[in-house]
Amino acid sequence: MARRRRATLERSRRQVAGLAEDGLRWGDFAAAAQEVIDGIVPHDAAVLALVDPVSGILTDTFRTGLDDSLDELFIRLELTHPDPITMTTLTGRPDGVGILADHIPAGLHSTPRVRELLAPHFDLEHEMRSVVRSGGSMVAACGLYRAPHRPGFTADEAATLSALEDLLAAGVRASAAAAAGVAGVARAAPGVEEAQASVLVVEAEGRASGTTATAQAYLDQLGGGPGGTLPAPVRMVAEASRLRQAGHMVSPFVRARTRTGRWLMLRAAPLSGDPGSDRTVVTVEPASAEHTMELDLDLYDVTPRERMVVREVVAGAGTTAIAHRLAISAYTVQDHLKSVFRKVGVRSRRELVHVLTHPGAQGPVIGLGLGATVRKEMLRART
Template identity: 35%
Template sequence: MPSAAPARVRERLTALASAGLDARGFSLAALEVLRPALPFSAACLATVDPATELVTGVVKTDLTDENDDLWAHHEYEVVDLYNSLDVFRRPGGTTTALAETGGDLRRLRRFDEFFSPIYGFGDELRFTTPADGAHWGFVALFRDDGRGFSQAEQEFAGDVGRLFGRGMRAGLVAGAASASADDTYRTEGPAVLVVGRDGELMHGGPGVTERLADLGGEPGGALPFPLLGLIGAARRFAAGNLARLPRTRLRTRSGQWVVAHASPLSGPDGTAGSIVVTIEEARPPEIVPLVTAAFGLTPRERDVVGLVLRGADTAEIARTLHLSAWTVQDHLKSVFAKVGVRSRRELTARVYFDQYAPRLQVGAGVTPSGWFAGTA
């Protein structure tokens, strides 16, 4: 059973989830709240794109970054008993390594080749972090003291996973981007990089260095974990073990939104193994649904916001959605409260952040393609 009062842990996690913390701040604080109730030796909390369930960021405690390439390899490329994508389908969104292997961790390549020899872990508890029907991440807890995670602890993790999901979802939109209008307007096209079979960066086009730095990469160092995972998923696709080419939406350190996607390449001699990764500015149709969901808006509230962003007035929204004007106003009041704004103009800027708001302010309307008139 959990070693700290479950009710107190839930109360503190509930408060953290509504405290306005960014994703990293919430993750670190939530793990410290959880530790007394569910003791662990190390932890990794990963945020995911709810549309693809691919990792978009990680926060670790008592773990280093130096083995991220090996971790991503085992998570996405290696065909194993289970990985994070499988855990999303497990009953209750939880599982443990000992339970999956019947107590024989040698059956799990991730443990046999990575976790056990490098870290000495003896069990792993994974639980997903859902909110309103979507997955916003997962948590992996590890123990190296010879104790496995009990069924009661697994059930407790599944219970508090929903609170983690609310906090991780809110953290995605905590704080507007700080980029200047000049930075926001800059349109340099997609950044393209090619990674070889050995994981080394073979080629980087214009803007790659800046894009990688904005995603948390270090000059000359390993690629950011979300891109390592994306590359691993592309190799999984090439091997016929993934149905679709991988892509994910990422929020950069500067607060902008980008879309990254990866594809396997074949050389002139027919050999495969290299991966091309493209990173480009996200367009409103790709980001608005994610942002409005992250604010915790209901489906009907999202419909209202979508029409507000197109410039519709109350009467037009009412006609389009077959609602009364009073009901539209009620929805808007609820939206304003959830988003933390007081007007439609503030709502538009908050949903689009600083990435798109300057274009709207100068009257660059959204075209049928989903991009702004007068932009490349």
């Protein structure tokens, strides 16, 4: 039995590795990866989502077996009723996986997420979550769910999901490269000026009561739902602002990549002059390099020591100055830079600085660089 399980896992790793190597956009990769996961960890519903590692807000989500109609309730429960398998908690665990039933001795319905969200609205009860880390930060998350009449998730299934993390991370990085490639061709959507900010007012039920033409163009880039439903990042950042007003320590901002590959920064605040109202003002603008560089370094799997060198390079420091400031040799500086060049897919400091300081820019060989990292993981998966 153990041998068969190992063989099944290795086959699944090869399948996910192949998907990552294909360089699919996130939604396509997540959909295909979910089918692979369902073959080894059967489930009735699933969520695979990209995550802003700083705010913890989901930015691009693939779902099966449930919808996004209750995203505001989800983030409210996630941020105000913490349990042992919140995404932030799992990020600090070596395996990055948690089974809700293992931590709730009083029964699953004693946790608000099951009692108020999963059971009454989706007829789901059992939950297993995992995080996907790159560069030491959470860049994506996975939630698997089963109906009440099904058996709960097991430790073996948790180990199986954990064993896919490195290849899911490779898929996230490959999808980022694919998005950056799109941005290199289409730097801005028609009608949206570079670095132009816009605002919209979000009602409590998750709809906009007024938008400008520029704001609407941004919403179109982020992808809204039917009937004028706002994109999930907008609804979630608005809910985070309401929670902050209620005294919860949350961050009402998120960086989200658009369908055209550009990064946008979303910030939310209560509508001033409207006391007692749940209406929220969301500001949307192209993200600056300051807001995206660390996120890009996470996606490229740049190590903490390497990114110390990168920050110095972006600031304009030379090799000697970097070596002095970081108390390392000039040879070590060069070794770190060679590693970063390979991961990012550039050949020089100038190209590196350009890619990291122009959100949405595409280096001349960005695909090759990221592909090399992915292919290395592919080979490891096949051995």
